[in-house]
Amino acid sequence: MIRPNAPLPPTGWHTIGPFFPRSFFREGDNDLTRISAEAPPTTRGEHVLLRGRVLEQGGGPCVNAVLEAWQADASGRFRHPLDPGWRDADPAFLGWGRAWTDAQGAYAFRTVLPGGYSDAAGPRAPHVDLAVIGSGIMRRLVTTLFFPGFATANAADPVLRAVPEALRHLLVAAPDGEADGLPAFRLDLLLRGDADAETPFFED
Amino acid sequence: MTRLDPPDLFAPYDEAGQPRVPIEGYPNTIRRNPSRPPFARPYTLTARTGPLDLAPKLRPGDDNLAVPAPGRIAIGQLIHISGRVVDEDGRGVPGAVVELWQANAAGRYAHPADTRDAPLDPDFLGNGRTRTDADGRYAFFTIKPGAYPVPDSGRWWRPPHVHVSILGPSTLSRLVTQMYFPGDPLNAHDRLLNSLPDAAARLRLVAAQTPPAEVEGDWLGFGWDVVLRGRHATPPAP
Numbered sequence: 001m002i003r004p005n006a007p008l009p010p011t012g013w014h015t016i017g018p019f020f021p022r023s024f025f026r027e028g029d030n031d032l033t034r035i036s037a038e039a040p041p042t043t044r045g046e047h048v049l050l051r052g053r054v055l056e057q058g059g060g061p062c063v064n065a066v067l068e069a070w071q072a073d074a075s076g077r078f079r080h081p082l083d084p085g086w087r088d089a090d091p092a093f094l095g096w097g098r099a100w101t102d103a104q105g106a107y108a109f110r111t112v113l114p115g116g117y118s119d120a121a122g123p124r125a126p127h128v129d130l131a132v133i134g135s136g137i138m139r140r141l142v143t144t145l146f147f148p149g150f151a152t153a154n155a156a157d158p159v160l161r162a163v164p165e166a167l168r169h170l171l172v173a174a175p176d177g178e179a180d181g182l183p184a185f186r187l188d189l190l191l192r193g194d195a196d197a198e199t200p201f202f203e204d
Numbered sequence: 205m206t207r208l209d210p211p212d213l214f215a216p217y218d219e220a221g222q223p224r225v226p227i228e229g230y231p232n233t234i235r236r237n238p239s240r241p242p243f244a245r246p247y248t249l250t251a252r253t254g255p256l257d258l259a260p261k262l263r264p265g266d267d268n269l270a271v272p273a274p275g276r277i278a279i280g281q282l283i284h285i286s287g288r289v290v291d292e293d294g295r296g297v298p299g300a301v302v303e304l305w306q307a308n309a310a311g312r313y314a315h316p317a318d319t320r321d322a323p324l325d326p327d328f329l330g331n332g333r334t335r336t337d338a339d340g341r342y343a344f345f346t347i348k349p350g351a352y353p354v355p356d357s358g359r360w361w362r363p364p365h366v367h368v369s370i371l372g373p374s375t376l377s378r379l380v381t382q383m384y385f386p387g388d389p390l391n392a393h394d395r396l397l398n399s400l401p402d403a404a405a406r407l408r409l410v411a412a413q414t415p416p417a418e419v420e421g422d423w424l425g426f427g428w429d430v431v432l433r434g435r436h437a438t439p440p441a442p
Contacts, residue, residue, distance in 0.1 A: 007215075007293065007435055008291075008292050008293075008294055008431045009292075009404075009405065009408070009431065010217060010221065010292060010379075010433040011381055011408060011409070011430045011431050011432070012221050012223060012406075012409060013222055013223055013380060013381055014380060014381045014382040014396055015380070015396070016367060016369065017382075018315075018317050018318070019305065019307075019313040019315040019318055019367075020305065020367075021305045021315065021329075021331040022315070022316075023331060024262075024331065024333070029261065029262075035257075035261065036260035036261055037261070039260070056236045057236070058235070062236060064317065065236075068375075068378070070250065070253075070254060070255070070375050072249075078249060078253040080210070080254065080256055080373075080374075081209070081210065082210065082249060082252050082253050083249055083253060095255065096255035096258065096261070117249065119246075119248040121246035121247075121248050122246075124248055124249075124250065127250065129250050129375060131378065133380055134232075135232050136231070136232020136234075136235065136236045137233075137236050137237065138224075138225050138227070138233065138237075139223065140378060140380065141237075141238065142242075158245075158248065159245045159246065159248060162243050162244060162245045163243055191235075191236045191237065191238060192234070192235060192236065192237060192238055192239055193239075195239075198238055198240060201238050201243070202243050202244075202245040203216060203243065203244050203245060204217065204242070204376070
């Protein structure tokens, strides 16, 4: 195919609306450690639980929202050819998962603690990209979850540094005990709220 | 191999082709959208990559919504929706997961959150999932959805539309949108479609009816192509 002189314009976004089919969700969709519901979880890395609530203006639960997570494996690699080290990425780790918020707006993902990696933009701290779609959200809202205990790496992360310093703590998950025998981390997402509490989102 | 050559160049979206909020009569477009503009970020590997093989996780196969089982058939105009998923270079995107969901012929969703007083069709659940082929092509057999009024919105009717979710080769190429039907008088009044400022961008969400002579069987054909974000820094070999 001959490359067009001008790129084709990307199709415009719309909301999923209030009726995203519940039957699209299967057991294990929110488990990043398996490439399918039937596959065994990867044996590499420290397995962790990520959980929190998605809240709307006024602090009420954002019910029936869909969260999609994407992250590197425990060694900081992606099974994708844009990653020069992709052939060494963990073949048993998918790195992608989808969760659905309940009546309390709660979500959870099972995953492994991602590795950091070096990018042209700078050294990336361990992180998980999160996208929120839902009724009334006409374009997905993208943000990034960082982990506590990596203060130095977080301070150097080029994406976290794109957020004003006073707001960065809103993207760092808090230790949240143990669940299912795994260390848990909590990050609530406030989609709209006071300037010092609204979750920072990034340009898509 | 195309699968090993996914797009690697991502420009910011042209805002004129993307929806603006809030939307009148749709309070969730206020409550659930940030008051602050999004922060610019460098597109690092995490954003530029994505899951290349989601089929084991999101199983395709339900591409006939109109015939849930042999001998059973949904009520409504039988239609066939097909097209290509391409990137900004016009190259087919193979292996993309395409999810489709919609209302039945009476404009009612088989979803617990749709409590409107319109009939449900026991032979129509209204959702399916498929995967694009090596050339980026997809297709669904379904029925034409009905229009429906949006509750408490001041007489806003949604025109017939199908919801589409596409997971492509990069998280930056993720797309959720809706496809409209050509010639429907409600299209011009729809507040979601009209939230795209650019008229050409709105037109791109409207399918084209396929000339009946070109469609086999008893299905009314509609064609609709989708462009996912992403180009190739190195032009593909001709």
